[in-house]
Amino acid sequence: MEGAQHVNDYTAGGTDSSSIKVFIRGRPTPETSECYKVTGQGKIQISDPSGERGDHVFGYEKVFWDASSQDDIYRYCCEPHVEHVLSGFNSCVFAYGQTGSGKTYSMFGEAGENRGLIPRVVESIVSAVTSRTSSGSEVAMVVSFLEIYCDQIRDLGNAYLNSDQTITAAGDHAGPLPTNTAKTSEIFERMQLERQSSFSRPRAASRALSVQSGDLGDDMSGSFSASQRAAESDYRSMHYEIHEDNDKNVFVKDLALIPVTTAEEVMAVINMGLQLRATHETKINDVSSRSHTVFTITIIQKDRVTGASLKGLLNLVDLAGSERIKKSESSGQRLKEALHINTSLTALGKVVLALDPSSNLSHIPYRDSKLTRLLQNSLGGNSYTTLLATIHPTTEYAEESLSTLMFANRCRNVQNTPSVNYAASPKKGGGGGGAMSAEGAAAASKEIETLKKQLQLSASQQSLAADPNLRVLDVLKQLGISAEVQPDGTLQLGDGRIVGSALSMPGMPVPGANGASAASLALPTQEFEQMMSGASLELQELVADLTQQAKTMKTKMKHKKEEVEKLKSEAVEAKNSHVQAVSSMKRSNQQLSSELGNTKRKLDELQTVMRETHETQLGELVDHNNKILLQQHNLLQQLPADLKVNTNLLEDARRANQQISAKEQTKFRKELEALEFGRTAEISNIKQQYEFWLNKKQAEAEKFVADFNVYRTKKNETIAEYEAELVHLFEYSTSLKTIVDTVGHGGFNMRKTRSGFVPVIPKQMVAPNILDDHNTLSRTLRLVQKREEAIAHEKSVQNRATKALSQVEDMLATVESPNKTMAGSASRSLRPARPQTAPMRRSRSQQNNDALDNSDIWNPRPPAYAHEDETTVTGGESVPLVEEDEIDMVTNVEDLPETDLKDTVEKLRRYIFLQEEKKNQQKTIMQELGSQQTLEYIKGLEAETQRYKTLSRDQSHKLKNLRIANEALVRRKGGGAAKPPRRPQSAAVTGRR
Numbered sequence: 001m002e003g004a005q006h007v008n009d010y011t012a013g014g015t016d017s018s019s020i021k022v023f024i025r026g027r028p029t030p031e032t033s034e035c036y037k038v039t040g041q042g043k044i045q046i047s048d049p050s051g052e053r054g055d056h057v058f059g060y061e062k063v064f065w066d067a068s069s070q071d072d073i074y075r076y077c078c079e080p081h082v083e084h085v086l087s088g089f090n091s092c093v094f095a096y097g098q099t100g101s102g103k104t105y106s107m108f109g110e111a112g113e114n115r116g117l118i119p120r121v122v123e124s125i126v127s128a129v130t131s132r133t134s135s136g137s138e139v140a141m142v143v144s145f146l147e148i149y150c151d152q153i154r155d156l157g158n159a160y161l162n163s164d165q166t167i168t169a170a171g172d173h174a175g176p177l178p179t180n181t182a183k184t185s186e187i188f189e190r191m192q193l194e195r196q197s198s199f200s201r202p203r204a205a206s207r208a209l210s211v212q213s214g215d216l217g218d219d220m221s222g223s224f225s226a227s228q229r230a231a232e233s234d235y236r237s238m239h240y241e242i243h244e245d246n247d248k249n250v251f252v253k254d255l256a257l258i259p260v261t262t263a264e265e266v267m268a269v270i271n272m273g274l275q276l277r278a279t280h281e282t283k284i285n286d287v288s289s290r291s292h293t294v295f296t297i298t299i300i301q302k303d304r305v306t307g308a309s310l311k312g313l314l315n316l317v318d319l320a321g322s323e324r325i326k327k328s329e330s331s332g333q334r335l336k337e338a339l340h341i342n343t344s345l346t347a348l349g350k351v352v353l354a355l356d357p358s359s360n361l362s363h364i365p366y367r368d369s370k371l372t373r374l375l376q377n378s379l380g381g382n383s384y385t386t387l388l389a390t391i392h393p394t395t396e397y398a399e400e401s402l403s404t405l406m407f408a409n410r411c412r413n414v415q416n417t418p419s420v421n422y423a424a425s426p427k428k429g430g431g432g433g434g435a436m437s438a439e440g441a442a443a444a445s446k447e448i449e450t451l452k453k454q455l456q457l458s459a460s461q462q463s464l465a466a467d468p469n470l471r472v473l474d475v476l477k478q479l480g481i482s483a484e485v486q487p488d489g490t491l492q493l494g495d496g497r498i499v500g501s502a503l504s505m506p507g508m509p510v511p512g513a514n515g516a517s518a519a520s521l522a523l524p525t526q527e528f529e530q531m532m533s534g535a536s537l538e539l540q541e542l543v544a545d546l547t548q549q550a551k552t553m554k555t556k557m558k559h560k561k562e563e564v565e566k567l568k569s570e571a572v573e574a575k576n577s578h579v580q581a582v583s584s585m586k587r588s589n590q591q592l593s594s595e596l597g598n599t600k601r602k603l604d605e606l607q608t609v610m611r612e613t614h615e616t617q618l619g620e621l622v623d624h625n626n627k628i629l630l631q632q633h634n635l636l637q638q639l640p641a642d643l644k645v646n647t648n649l650l651e652d653a654r655r656a657n658q659q660i661s662a663k664e665q666t667k668f669r670k671e672l673e674a675l676e677f678g679r680t681a682e683i684s685n686i687k688q689q690y691e692f693w694l695n696k697k698q699a700e701a702e703k704f705v706a707d708f709n710v711y712r713t714k715k716n717e718t719i720a721e722y723e724a725e726l727v728h729l730f731e732y733s734t735s736l737k738t739i740v741d742t743v744g745h746g747g748f749n750m751r752k753t754r755s756g757f758v759p760v761i762p763k764q765m766v767a768p769n770i771l772d773d774h775n776t777l778s779r780t781l782r783l784v785q786k787r788e789e790a791i792a793h794e795k796s797v798q799n800r801a802t803k804a805l806s807q808v809e810d811m812l813a814t815v816e817s818p819n820k821t822m823a824g825s826a827s828r829s830l831r832p833a834r835p836q837t838a839p840m841r842r843s844r845s846q847q848n849n850d851a852l853d854n855s856d857i858w859n860p861r862p863p864a865y866a867h868e869d870e871t872t873v874t875g876g877e878s879v880p881l882v883e884e885d886e887i888d889m890v891t892n893v894e895d896l897p898e899t900d901l902k903d904t905v906e907k908l909r910r911y912i913f914l915q916e917e918k919k920n921q922q923k924t925i926m927q928e929l930g931s932q933q934t935l936e937y938i939k940g941l942e943a944e945t946q947r948y949k950t951l952s953r954d955q956s957h958k959l960k961n962l963r964i965a966n967e968a969l970v971r972r973k974g975g976g977a978a979k980p981p982r983r984p985q986s987a988a989v990t991g992r993r
């Protein structure tokens, strides 16, 4: 059915030499798409991949397909413009196309062989300028670089200007303004005035200049990098405005115009600017330009002979790519950028559409966007313009390619009116640069008028020559000498002198009188010479002088005449060219009006085609919608069946879920039961241990209290005994003292015995029962010894007891370790207050009684004092005991010698002292035993018992909570429907417990 496919043919038109030249470039792609066919010279056919909209055939200057090199593109698209700009024309090359289609690659390119159009243009222009300069022409070059980002104009040349280094022809870092710039300085000044811009050089260059002139400017005294940074931040907020100069040329106010001489300088401006340019990664292009850039080269040349200046300008524009938001999926700032890009490209499309003669529109919406306003001259104005439309020739981007090709096709119909720009000398004032147009012609005709007046003046001067007197007077007047012809024919000068009468002589021939030209004044005739020979000397001198002046006048007049002739011919030429232009305009007007008719027809056709296309598209949309509706309907139809399947699936899932949940519940319950069982066992174990230890401690405490009571009773008895003994001893010692005193005084009779004389003491002086008491005393003394031994022994026993106690406590702690916190505190509080004093000494009878209860740790059997005669060792020191024998010597006091008696008394005193000491010790012991420590121990036991009870209560409370939580969990897992009955479960748990 290929033959039936509708083909839209757009190959006609665009043949006019001044119309925009359009080239197409398809970037290389990995896949070869069937949608594109490059057919013949400059023709490309594109078909709708869906096959619904038919094919479109376009015709352009040339179509570059993927194998084309950068050099090919340059030769076709740019080389002619290099010539144009050097001839004083405005030119423009701009790249248009969807995002990622290769605009930036084409315009700027990569390094080396792949460098783009701009570097190549720069090379060619710089080399042409250099060769012209070296042949003596005055040529200067200025560049500027800007970007339009989100409808905001920013100066990319700023990057170069703020750089710390600059490149000059000599490779130095800085230098004065280029020579050529200086030569054409008045033109630059004028441009500067018009644009209110300044010719800027990089900071480094400015600084070098300042240093050269010995003047460190304030603004240069700071750090460069700091100012550079500040300049960079300024850059982001730049918002330059577009203005129009006197010649109706648009320009950007305040944009830096950078004078350059070498290609390196220009490339530095470009490269630094590109680093500032807004680019970002998008879904379609890794380095997508988010702004349009315009790089402008201005060439100014001055004619050495005429002084006329030509100004050529070349705009190289890299537009940002149009993008379909749906495809690029831009969001946030990228979306904002994309919207700005698309809006400005739409404005460009509208301008191009309005410029299409067939559109018949009178208003061109240049002011709709900054882009179109800047390109005003290049689109339908004074410029040669070329469009390089780039496409991404894949099936995926067929629609975008078609749209680009459509735009490119419309551009072919845009007519421009390029003309040479004359930059008038500022000395002559007014006017301004531009082509030799209406204003130039007006200035020329004004000059012609002036020259004409001069010509008339010189003609009147010639008429003066007919009257010799008047002529001489006129000559003298011109020379600044006032003179008058007197009635006698003499000539009187202003100072009163009479210069002779020769001139008034009748018949005297007057030079030039017979119609000769004023030039004959300088060539005296023979008669004139004769006349002169008869004239006075002053007159002769005057005439000679006048003759000389007349000669000069003649030369001047000749030159003036030549100039007038020249101007006349120029004016005629200008007039002719004007007439020609007017007639050609008339012709073109006629042509235009005939074309207008054609265009109207075409427009009608176009409208019909568009209407049809719209209708087709509308139909397609309706079909598409219907399809979608049908699909939705089918989907809705299928829905119940799907619902059923899904319900079954859901039911299965619910059942599976219930099973899993039941399993989980069982598992959880078991785990909980095991846990509870373990806890219960552990608690009962701990309880038993506590009860055991509590009982044991209670028994111990009771036994201790009973023991203590027995001990106290016994001790009280012993103390009473001791007191009685003490009374007896006192009486005994008093009577002994009396005896000793009496012996000392010799109050007793002496009786001779075998061992010598002994006093005879009356029986009544000796205390009654003294012997019994004596026996008691001996026994007491022995007891004292034994008690001292017992003290040491009891100390060791006490140590052992303390050790045993701590062992018991450790054991208790080990047993209680499962519940460490509890056990720890328990062991701390259960620890009894240790007796601080040594155990009390006991009487023998008591010890014998105690021996029956040897297991009592407080009253162990004292093994160390089993042998009464042993010496007790305390602290490693040997303490002499009071021997019984020593006491025995008083059995028969009357028989004792005096010295022995004294010794015995001494011993007795010591004994009494010891008894006192012991009594005090016993009292202390008794007090300590009755002190609070023991009571606290008992209280501690009670408190611990109480604590255990509280703990036990807490544990059962926790268990109860756990059980409730478990029940809640089980209920939740089971869901509303599967909620198990509460009672049986809890009963089950309780039952197991």
Ligand SMILES: Nc1ncnc2c1ncn2[C@@H]1O[C@H](COP(=O)(O)OP(=O)(O)OP(=O)(O)O)[C@@H](O)[C@H]1O
Binding pocket: 026, 027, 028, 097, 098, 099, 100, 101, 102, 103, 104, 105, 106, 285, 287, 288, 289, 290, 319, 320, 321, 322, 390
């Ligand atoms: N003719 C070509 N030959 C080789 N590589 C190319 C060509 N054209 C484009 N490319 C590559 O394709 C990628 C996109 O190109 P480029 O950035 O020039 O697209 P663009 O049209 O400027 O996109 P945008 O509008 O998003 O800035 C780049 O990596 C570039 O090197």
